[in-house]
Amino acid sequence: MTAGAALADGEVNIYSYRQPELIQPLMDTFTKETGIKTNVLFLDKGLVERIAAEGANSPADLILTVDIARLTEAKEGGVTQPLNDERINSQIPAQYRDKDGDWFGLTTRGRVVYASKERVTENTITYEELADPKWKGKLCMRDAQHSYNIGLFASMVAHHGAEYTEKWLAGVKQNLARKPDGNDRSQAKAIMAGECDISLGNTYYVGLMLTNEKDPEEKEWAAAIKVLFPNTADRGTHVNVSGMALAKNAPNMDNAIKLMEFLASDEAQGIYAEKVFEYPVSPKAKPSDIVVGFGTIKPDSLALTDVAANRKVASELVDKVGLNEGPSN
Template identity: 80%
Template sequence: MSRIRTTVVGLAATTAFFAIGSQAFADGEVNIYSYRQPELIQPVLDAFTKETGIATNVLFLDKGLVERISAEGVNSPADVILTVDIGRLVEARDGGVTQPVSNEIINKDIPAHYRDPAGEWFGLTTRGRVVYASKERVSDTAITYEELADPKWKGRICIRDGQHSYNIGLFASMIAHHGVDYTETWLRGFKDNLARKPDGNDRSQAKAIMAGECDIALGNTYYVGLMMTNEKDPEEKEWAAAIKVLFPNSADRGTHVNISGMALAKNAPNKDNAVKFMEFLASGEAQEIYAEQVFEYPVMPGAKTSDIVTSFGTIKPDTLSLADIAANRKAASELVDKVGFNDGPTQ
């Protein structure tokens, strides 16, 4: 019988998560605060406990993770932080709730451009910020992010809120590659090519393409896998079937990717077990389990992707340091407001 115990607690919960008693601080356990849904990480937790005998306790939060750990202070039971998006990893670091890890095993398995130079966070899997394109109306087989400002796409692009962290990450990468002035001009051209005001989420962009509202859109790769396998809402399979995935800039610098990642909590009470867990997550075995579950790409070179992810096509990830990209997020957010991106196209 598995020793893993997964606990899901909403942000509004007022009772202490580890009210189960002193067991949370006992030997042989590790406490995980996660922005990622427990069911998505359960297979890798099962594998970790099977290999090490160390049980896991999981607190899932959909927001406010940094604030919670800060409020708990030195008595926080958090050992490891799991999250998605470079922005949230940087938020945890800048919020003072992480501590550096210098570990040869982790550094060997995770390429340098997917980890914080000071060891405050580490990437585990990546997702590409790609172009969803209509199979019926788009004959192009290649595209660049720069081309999204080309007038040939006028009135043909859909996108979610420009201030969403997924888009800010991409815009920040454009600043890192081209500078602020170029990116401002590019964003204005991009905005004028929109079919409507930014709206919805990544999945709804695929739905809009199927409905003929636009021909291309920006979206994360893993949403395609989620739509393709959605038995609960099978209409999403039709949205996925209506699009093809184009990997921007495959012929030059590569496609912008974001990460899911991990960090060691500042006051980890089970630090040794936490580092063991982080070493396991960095391993090829764990990356492949994790990546298959969430339809993402392992960061370890040579690690296998799932059949569904492989079906999207070949990705050539941009190797620009995510730390460099993160440093431009504030400037990217300011540009979104400056050009009025969320107002939609100029009539």
Template identity: 70%
Template structure:
């Protein structure tokens, strides 16, 4: 069985690398994703290549840690979620450009940095959770969420959460700042309660009758549907249907889980092998099934559970274009008092 590391053991192993002893046939991963979510993927990589993987899970402060470590950082590969975090890692100077035909041939241009500093591996849609009992329609647009007919019927997490900042940034990219400002005001007027909780909490509120619509990522639906430890979440999932906004027009906003090469990677060759493996159709299908997301490689298939949500038509706008608007999106959230 593959080695299992506690954070303490990992820190000790990374300290060894920091001391200048780069271990052969190993790759060190700094990850925003829970280790158990990526374990099957890394097991498959080790089985194929013989290269062991060490994972340090950091739910916050990943970039700050790497900047503090500087040239002595043991990190080889960064695995994270959300275009904002990937863009921030590039801007803070902790990543290195990669030019790999193996990666570029399977990851469409819209899901990779034009300069090669980050690459999407899977996508998730930012969709509408709708009550099966109280919402008759099966199609919607993001713009419609500001329609007064939904007054007091929408639930959402904090407008400043990176998932919502990504959505708002995409609205700016498509409709402009002024129109997005008015749209945010309209959505705020339609909220059933103050923004709170995570995406699953929005499904719970729909189940409880507190609202009819919620905004959430597609993969949370899969997590709820299969949650044997907290079976009440299966009831939340059963109470909603997934609506893919703007499917008949520009497409549904998607975000990514992605990867980047660390600037001072001590095991660069092994790191590149891992990144090329993660970009392969085989790995994308393993990863996507494990986390209930969509592979970015067009020929790779999502899991049956993900297919059950319905067909997604992703917005083709390159994510780096959306990411350029994230600061303005955050400012708009504060300007309209969205979270108040």
């Protein structure tokens, strides 16, 4: 994809951290409806650095990414531009978009508790309870510094302050069955194997496991767990976003805005939610039947900018309590 080719009339260039197969159905529908061709460049890292290095000649029109950290990183890295678009703003609640219009959330995922159907009788839980000694040796999780966990820990700092969160993380550490390891799916596998009873995981992985025809054993992992939505009785469950941002030097800006308006629409949100098992941010769009089957999510109303503002503190606290070292003997 060269800068010259990017200036053709009927194109839009997307730099994406999202897997191409997850967004392709959306791109196909957009092209069918508008005739505008989409070029997706998938990157697993270094997206902001790449656009910054390309400078004014960057062919990037639109950035698609997951996680509030990566959206704020794009804004702070100076590779986005603000957009005030009534059609988009009317579809996306204020808590899921940047106050300056530099990024917009498209779908949310809950950071929930996976619990053994066999061994866990509780059907309600709070994040605070994860530090309760009753779970000693029964909790597993992926790397505590992973952005999904840091997002949750940052929300705890936002709600309770750093001092409380430090004590809480120390309690969580004592409840670990083993050192943090693997990804969210492998926590479900560990629960099925009896290595732990509960874990932290994102909602959408359960949908991906339940429908995995290529690797059917993942269906068994998912079948062994139930999804508990923490803090349903009070502030709600921590959610993170996938989102979009208009690139700073978008050569096809009109087409990029058309695509952004499409992605914010109920139609696109429905396609996206069905494909990736996430929750649409538009109140009018519906999640997939599989996701509805997990139960009702009450999302924490905390603005994601407040979560992002506490990520650095959360990361430092993880190191301070040695969470990644696993339980102390």
